[in-house]
Amino acid sequence: MSDLSIGKLSRASGVKVPTIRYYETIGLLAAPPRSEGGQRRYDKADVERLRFIRHGRALGFGLDDLRALQDLSDRPNQSCERADAIASRQLAEVERRIAGLEAVRVELARMLDHCAHGEVDQCRVIETLSDHALCESDHPKIS
Amino acid sequence: MSDLSIGKLSRASGVKVPTIRYYETIGLLAAPPRSEGGQRRYDKADVERLRFIRHGRALGFGLDDLRALQDLSDRPNQSCERADAIASRQLAEVERRIAGLEAVRVELARMLDHCAHGEVDQCRVIETLSDHALCESDHPKIS
DNA sequence: CTAATCTCTCTAGTCGCTAGAGGTTCAAGC
DNA sequence: GCTTGAACCTCTAGCGACTAGAGAGATTAG
Secondary structure (H helix, E strand, O other): OOOEOHHHHHHHHOOOHHHHHHHHHOOOOOOOOEOOOOOEOEOHHHHHHHHHHHHHHHOOOOHHHHHHHHHHHHOOOOEOHHHHHHHHHHHHHHHHHHHHHHHHHHHHHHHHHHOOOOEHHHOHHHHHHHOHHHOOOOOOOOO | OOOEOHHHHHHHHOOOHHHHHHHHHOOOOOOOOEOOOOOEOEOHHHHHHHHHHHHHHHOOOOHHHHHHHHHHHHOOOOEOHHHHHHHHHHHHHHHHHHHHHHHHHHHHHHHHHHOOOOEHHHOHHHHHHHOHHHOOOOOOOOO
């Protein structure tokens, strides 16, 4: 079908050229046929595949999850239990991260709010960092 | 003063041993004196410094920011404008991330909610990933 | 046909660690 | 004082998901 260079595929999918090549090296995108001169030639199915990946990345899925989800999507007569499980895990992870960031946001805001904008030795920002006891709540590791 | 081995410093500060050595290699923590046998010997000020770093890391500051904040904290007669600016930037960044993750959370939840738990070819999870047009809103890059 | 733009491979860098190998030093118990 | 086992040392490599750049070859519009 339609013969796409890697640059056209990039523009059609929104995935950058080096990233496409990277996906090929790690086996997330199959190696396409080459032109006589050795350049990669893609078709429309590759555009779809990359859009799938891009959307999944935007939702925070890791490349391993996306590999699994793509496998599922390629063989459609299976139960979607696995897909559900992967997405649920991801949702839980996102909620965990939001909670962590929310705690961090509160502390940063409080820190800035209490700062008298004077000299460093009375700066609440530095002070708070120096002494965790000044925090109202524990905040988990950010990630 | 009190002579701490790297292991004791680690337990006192909550920062892992290899991480302490890593901080030394990148110049975030000054290289301490050594014992006759060549082992690192720390003092209580190092415990404080590492706690400062650990707390900053928990708030999502990068190591470069922490270097700058530590410099400020070491010379206390300056205006805390710089510290404020760094913390404000961090707060903005955290808010940006929360907003992004919130959009992602909504879409993941909607995706899972609409899934009929049947076969993959009707799976809303896979379907949504394949077709960004099914999303209600744009979601920015996760990070 | 030429010139500009793509594309190729390869290596190395990003961030903030973490893991492991293979060897040395320290400190506690006897 | 000696033994033993834990802790310490350096060095290299790896993680995830790319990104950047060098230097060379391919393609395409005019």
